[in-house]
Amino acid sequence: MAVRNIVKWRSGLLVLILLTCITVPAEAQSSRRNLEGMWSDPPPTAVGAFCAFACTDAGIDRLNALLDDPANDARPFEQLQAEAKTYEREYIRARLTPAALKTYPLDPADDPGFLRCEPWGLARQMFAPHQIEIRQRGNDRIELRYGEWDARRTIYMDDRKRPANPGPNRMGHSAGRWDGETLVVETSGIAANIAVWTDLNGTAEHSDQLRVTERYTRSKDGDTLLLTATMADPWSLREPVVMKKIWRWAPDQKITPYKDCERPTEFKRGVKR
Amino acid sequence: MKLLRAWLFVIPVLVLSVTGAISHHAFSPVYDEKRLITVVGVVTQFRFVNPHAMMFMDVTDDSSKVVKWTVEFAGRLNLSNVGWTADSIKSGERVTVTGNPTHTGSDRMFFRKLVRADGTELLPAGPQRLNAIEEERRQRALQRDQRK
Numbered sequence: 001m002a003v004r005n006i007v008k009w010r011s012g013l014l015v016l017i018l019l020t021c022i023t024v025p026a027e028a029q030s031s032r033r034n035l036e037g038m039w040s041d042p043p044p045t046a047v048g049a050f051c052a053f054a055c056t057d058a059g060i061d062r063l064n065a066l067l068d069d070p071a072n073d074a075r076p077f078e079q080l081q082a083e084a085k086t087y088e089r090e091y092i093r094a095r096l097t098p099a100a101l102k103t104y105p106l107d108p109a110d111d112p113g114f115l116r117c118e119p120w121g122l123a124r125q126m127f128a129p130h131q132i133e134i135r136q137r138g139n140d141r142i143e144l145r146y147g148e149w150d151a152r153r154t155i156y157m158d159d160r161k162r163p164a165n166p167g168p169n170r171m172g173h174s175a176g177r178w179d180g181e182t183l184v185v186e187t188s189g190i191a192a193n194i195a196v197w198t199d200l201n202g203t204a205e206h207s208d209q210l211r212v213t214e215r216y217t218r219s220k221d222g223d224t225l226l227l228t229a230t231m232a233d234p235w236s237l238r239e240p241v242v243m244k245k246i247w248r249w250a251p252d253q254k255i256t257p258y259k260d261c262e263r264p265t266e267f268k269r270g271v272k273r
Numbered sequence: 274m275k276l277l278r279a280w281l282f283v284i285p286v287l288v289l290s291v292t293g294a295i296s297h298h299a300f301s302p303v304y305d306e307k308r309l310i311t312v313v314g315v316v317t318q319f320r321f322v323n324p325h326a327m328m329f330m331d332v333t334d335d336s337s338k339v340v341k342w343t344v345e346f347a348g349r350l351n352l353s354n355v356g357w358t359a360d361s362i363k364s365g366e367r368v369t370v371t372g373n374p375t376h377t378g379s380d381r382m383f384f385r386k387l388v389r390a391d392g393t394e395l396l397p398a399g400p401q402r403l404n405a406i407e408e409e410r411r412q413r414a415l416q417r418d419q420r421k
Contacts, residue, residue, distance in 0.1 A: 045405070046406050049406060068413070077410065078403075107302075109301075109302035113298055114297075114298035130348075148324070201301065256323060264303060266303065266379060267303050268376040271301040
């Protein structure tokens, strides 16, 4: 009887050891799955600065080519960044439909966020500079809070269907899932608004047909968060466009009240950069 | 209080933001990024708020008239990242401020640099980030030369 108990105990121990062996990598994985906490402006690197708002691989490649050319060593970084951004704006231009090209790039003086302090829609908010705070709420939701505009959105993780007839709204309806260590968020039902391509000097109109697939991945060292967003909108885009953004882990930062937006009293239309 | 003699000059210069000093709207409709101006005056209020921090100051012009100036900053979210607080600028302080003028030439500017009476400076995030990026460029050029 005693021998049988020892065998049982040893078998149980073996199972426990095996389970531990299996769960160690799972825990390591979950630490990178865990995006919770405060993130903020990108690292002070050339690519970080370039992607402070949003960027494309084409733009990053252009910037790197400029930085690698010895002929540019004496030129200020701002000049190279501006040149790569101009290139990126043209890259986007080639992917816009005639409908969107009619007003691209939109005059920043006509921006409702500027003129009327109107909060941004998803296609700008998800690339907003500064803080993004990510919090898990129960098992079925992740909440994102942005420093800019103190905007908030909910990502539903429980496969629920879109609410019946919700109508397009500013942030749309977001459903999320994990793909390995990457949080994938599919959003539709986004009201027609303004999309930011490159930066606030490279914006265009989008329709309520816009669908966005966001992929959030934490770096291996845990210090940076990368967003890769695929934007598809048959009204404004000839083909889906992939945008990127970087944040840096910033646990000490706080989002502070955002309630003092004032409508402009003076401005000029048509100023080109 | 004895009013301070103000001075103002305009420097044509190319100033481009590194991190997008203005976040919630573009810079270009209001301010001329190709010029800088400098004024000296006394701070009457500093508001450390979002989306843009604001400073109000009394500037005495050449005819001894006090002119109310407004200085707009990046947002609190941005300035906090480089250590600014609500006490970074105090009412009653004499300061020299450099910034981008408005297109209309009104008594308003977008902040680029502040020098206190004791010579200490306040800068936005851009220059600090630029220094780090320039160091990255030097290292990059060094590695490129070593590969040759």
